[in-house]
Amino acid sequence: MGANRPFLAANDAAWRNLLAATAFGRHYGPTVIAAASDSRIRAVLGPTNTGKTHLAIERMCAHSSGAMGFPLRLLAREVYDRVRAIKGDKQVALITGEERIEPPGASYLLCTAEAMPRDGGGRAFVALDEAQLSADRERGHIFTDRLLNARGREETMLLGSATLEPLVRSLLPKAEIIERPRFSTLSHAGSAKLSRLPPRSAIVAFSMEQVYSVAEMLRRFRGGAAVVMGALSPETRNRQVELFQSGEVDYIVATDAIGMGLNLDVTHVAFASLTKYDGVRRRRLNPAEMAQIAGRAGRHQRDGTFGTLAGGRRGGPVEFDEEEIYAIEEHRFAPLTKLYWREAEPRFDRLSVLIGDLESRPEVEQLTAAPEAIDLAVLKRLAEDPDIADSVRGLGLVRRFWETCQLPDFRQQGADMHSRFVSRLWQDLREGYIGADFVAARIAELDRTEGDIDTLQGRIAAIRSWAYICQRPDWVLARDEMAARARGVEARLSDALHGKLTERFVNRRTAVLMKTMGKDANLLRVALGDDGTVTVEDQKIGHLEGFRFVVDAAADQEDKRLMLAAAEKHMPQLLAERAHALIDSEFGDLAIARGKVWRGEEVIAELEAGKNASQPRLTLTKDLSALDPAYRTRLQEALDLWLERKLAPLAPLSKIEQAALDPEAGSEVRALLLTLAGRAGVVQREAAGLAHIPKEKRPFLRKLGVTIGALDVFVPMLLKPAPRQLLRAIGSDRRPVRDAMEAVIEGGKHVPAGYRRAGKQLIRVDMAEKLFRAAHEQRASAKNPRSFQIDIALPTSMGLHQENYLRLMRDAGFKASFPRQLPDNAFGPPAPINWSWRPPRKDVQPRKDNKRPAKPSEGNAFAALADLVR
Numbered sequence: 001m002g003a004n005r006p007f008l009a010a011n012d013a014a015w016r017n018l019l020a021a022t023a024f025g026r027h028y029g030p031t032v033i034a035a036a037s038d039s040r041i042r043a044v045l046g047p048t049n050t051g052k053t054h055l056a057i058e059r060m061c062a063h064s065s066g067a068m069g070f071p072l073r074l075l076a077r078e079v080y081d082r083v084r085a086i087k088g089d090k091q092v093a094l095i096t097g098e099e100r101i102e103p104p105g106a107s108y109l110l111c112t113a114e115a116m117p118r119d120g121g122g123r124a125f126v127a128l129d130e131a132q133l134s135a136d137r138e139r140g141h142i143f144t145d146r147l148l149n150a151r152g153r154e155e156t157m158l159l160g161s162a163t164l165e166p167l168v169r170s171l172l173p174k175a176e177i178i179e180r181p182r183f184s185t186l187s188h189a190g191s192a193k194l195s196r197l198p199p200r201s202a203i204v205a206f207s208m209e210q211v212y213s214v215a216e217m218l219r220r221f222r223g224g225a226a227v228v229m230g231a232l233s234p235e236t237r238n239r240q241v242e243l244f245q246s247g248e249v250d251y252i253v254a255t256d257a258i259g260m261g262l263n264l265d266v267t268h269v270a271f272a273s274l275t276k277y278d279g280v281r282r283r284r285l286n287p288a289e290m291a292q293i294a295g296r297a298g299r300h301q302r303d304g305t306f307g308t309l310a311g312g313r314r315g316g317p318v319e320f321d322e323e324e325i326y327a328i329e330e331h332r333f334a335p336l337t338k339l340y341w342r343e344a345e346p347r348f349d350r351l352s353v354l355i356g357d358l359e360s361r362p363e364v365e366q367l368t369a370a371p372e373a374i375d376l377a378v379l380k381r382l383a384e385d386p387d388i389a390d391s392v393r394g395l396g397l398v399r400r401f402w403e404t405c406q407l408p409d410f411r412q413q414g415a416d417m418h419s420r421f422v423s424r425l426w427q428d429l430r431e432g433y434i435g436a437d438f439v440a441a442r443i444a445e446l447d448r449t450e451g452d453i454d455t456l457q458g459r460i461a462a463i464r465s466w467a468y469i470c471q472r473p474d475w476v477l478a479r480d481e482m483a484a485r486a487r488g489v490e491a492r493l494s495d496a497l498h499g500k501l502t503e504r505f506v507n508r509r510t511a512v513l514m515k516t517m518g519k520d521a522n523l524l525r526v527a528l529g530d531d532g533t534v535t536v537e538d539q540k541i542g543h544l545e546g547f548r549f550v551v552d553a554a555a556d557q558e559d560k561r562l563m564l565a566a567a568e569k570h571m572p573q574l575l576a577e578r579a580h581a582l583i584d585s586e587f588g589d590l591a592i593a594r595g596k597v598w599r600g601e602e603v604i605a606e607l608e609a610g611k612n613a614s615q616p617r618l619t620l621t622k623d624l625s626a627l628d629p630a631y632r633t634r635l636q637e638a639l640d641l642w643l644e645r646k647l648a649p650l651a652p653l654s655k656i657e658q659a660a661l662d663p664e665a666g667s668e669v670r671a672l673l674l675t676l677a678g679r680a681g682v683v684q685r686e687a688a689g690l691a692h693i694p695k696e697k698r699p700f701l702r703k704l705g706v707t708i709g710a711l712d713v714f715v716p717m718l719l720k721p722a723p724r725q726l727l728r729a730i731g732s733d734r735r736p737v738r739d740a741m742e743a744v745i746e747g748g749k750h751v752p753a754g755y756r757r758a759g760k761q762l763i764r765v766d767m768a769e770k771l772f773r774a775a776h777e778q779r780a781s782a783k784n785p786r787s788f789q790i791d792i793a794l795p796t797s798m799g800l801h802q803e804n805y806l807r808l809m810r811d812a813g814f815k816a817s818f819p820r821q822l823p824d825n826a827f828g829p830p831a832p833i834n835w836s837w838r839p840p841r842k843d844v845q846p847r848k849d850n851k852r853p854a855k856p857s858e859g860n861a862f863a864a865l866a867d868l869v870r
Helices: 014-019 030-036 052-061 073-087 129-133 140-149 160-173 208-222 234-246 287-292 322-330 350-357 375-385 388-393 396-406 415-431 434-448 455-471 477-507 510-518 557-584 622-626 629-646 648-659 669-679 696-704 721-730 765-781 794-796 801-812 861-869
Strands: 042-046 066-068 092-095 106-113 123-127 155-160 178-179 185-191 201-204 226-228 253-254 268-271 274-275 282-284 305-309 339-341 367-369 527-529 533-538 539-545 548-551 590-593 596-597 603-607 617-620 682-684 711-716 742-748 756-757 761-764 814-816 834-837
Touching: 014 761, 030 052, 042 052, 052 066, 052 123, 052 590, 073 092, 073 106, 073 268, 073 617, 123 140, 129 140, 129 155, 129 339, 129 794, 140 226, 140 287, 155 160, 160 434, 178 388, 185 322, 208 226, 208 253, 208 477, 226 234, 226 477, 234 253, 234 477, 268 287, 350 375, 350 396, 350 756, 375 388, 375 396, 388 696, 396 415, 396 527, 434 455, 455 477, 527 861, 533 801, 590 629, 590 721, 617 629, 629 648, 648 669, 648 721, 669 696, 669 711, 682 756, 711 765, 756 765, 761 765, 761 794
Parallel strands: 042 155, 042 178, 066 106, 066 123, 092 106, 123 155, 185 305, 201 253, 201 268, 226 253, 268 305, 339 367
Antiparallel strands: 274 282, 527 533, 533 539, 539 548, 590 596, 596 603, 603 617, 682 711, 742 761, 756 761, 814 834
16 A cells, blocks of 8 residues: 555465455555556557547447546536436446436446446446546546556457557557557648638637636637636536537637547647646646647548637747647657546545555556646645544544545645635534534525526535535435535526527627628528518628618627628628518608608608709618619609609699799799799799789689799799608708798797798788788778778688788788877777778888887777787
């Protein structure tokens, strides 16, 4: 049990029996090792992608029973699923530190190296994967022990790197060495920027900070990446690997854990760094370690490449030297010279004896004492505590205490912090079992899926500790129930962590858009929703406003660039669908406003000034430039027909415009018609130039629908709401328009089209003309045309106030004379207002008069009527 063991007499029967029962004679002398080796041991050595694990699975399934040990829980699980598919659920067991699936009588055991029986468990076949990890500082002694001791009844197989060959030959001289060549070629591809990495690439970094940084950049430039780190739970790692394997993302960012047998469809491996911290110091990877990672590129017969990531700064220059490139490409590496060893079966007489055996050194030159692992560091720290040391006495308690110290440090807190957790655990274990209620409470505390990535990682590490505790056969009451609870919580936390990683490092929309840039972009499913939403493979990239593509407002700047590129590729197809739908719907939902043709909030076309105000020219938007010419022509023709129907209310204006082009109308009439058309059907009489128009031409104007009024020349048909609103909509008349075109409205700063001022109110020009004609008719029928009365019923019914009516009538040449007020104490009906008329000057604008009209006397009918209106 080590060089420091006291000499035992040769006639000590107990020692002789122990020596005889031990496979290697306990002192690991060369002659003893040679005697223990036989031809049933096969060492299958070679680089990655040689099919070693697949061969071992085939050999194990050919035997009646078997066991395989792996360096990672997820590898054990992967092979467990494969063997279970061949042999059935009842024949295959899975045992790891945190998981135990062990059907009664199972013949085949898949496990981690730590959970693997030292002697193979009496099975016909035994295999140890990644046996070169015997040279690992942390776990090397475990692999060395299994390499030297785990044996199958019929066949033993050691799988590993070719660097292990000299030590296998010296330690196991009768073992059969089988070298397997790599199935594919691995070649150096130089350095490349992150934005130029080929799809299906793995980027390897050696710190969490660097992994996150690279993954964030890949999310921006390439849509995202899967993330694989040792700190993740196996379930989360599997989900992330599946994210990459399924093709949802084309990149995976990982630590060197990717080199431990993960089967990935990787074509290129890029190193973000070539240095790492190995627990003692930061150092450069050796060529064998580089090859183990680079060997993930290429699979089966497909060749792979490796290189570095341009722009790496931390840890020195990221460049391979010529010797490293040659070694990796040719699979030639310096052989291992030492394997780490630690006493696997120490004595449990006392803590001091236990520690002494664990610190003992081997006597074989090929073996060297393992560095102090976390379990030994915890043991030594706790042994210095007098209270703990006094409580650990006797073989049973010493053994149980050592098993407690071997609890893995899943939280990576270091020996000091981890020893505190182990100390608290020991307080319960030294008395017997841990109560189920206590364990259930601790598990429930961790069953929370909220929080960020680091928080979820911490909870997963904590629940893995409890999962390990619950798997121990004699630590927890209701072990199976508590173990199931712990696995359930770990699964939920892993799902939440996977979701957080995907949310942070995967932009599914950008990932889909990156695929649209490839050669097979036309094979992707592009859809245009009824609401104008544009999707690529069900990922929204934007929407169409009319025929203009608008990028999703939630996208960042890099996404917008990609979306515009994707939209440009698929825009002809999308616009053709939209054009076809518009034509089929006969443009029922289109509208004209602000000089444009709209469909809801979407602009379809713009209206430009044509030869005539009533006939604007329709121009499709520039966004339709990508539309197929045939569709564009068809759409243009259909929209022209639609516009012609929509402009029907402007037929009176069009009639005037056409008449203005008729030479037979005469230059004076043509000038008036052009002025009238230019002012959208209404022009003040002073600006109409009526003095130059012969009277015989006025019937011609009336046939065109033109009314020559006392103050205005206008087209009554154009004073209706429909043509007025349409004129404003097409941009021919920019003045405000009333929806109902009421007869009289309150005045404001701007005069709406078709109205004129009447004091503080506004009156429609045709209604004003109606008042003027009524006044002239009453003047003509009066006995004295120079002093006559006007019926106030008509202006009152229109809602025109007295003072505003007086101003309007004065503009038309009418003047009101109010009677004298009755003296005090005199009663009688109010005297009527007398009116007179004098034709206003036609060649100048009406004079502005700021004088307020005379206030009518009390009792006047107009005053009473005004009060009623108010």
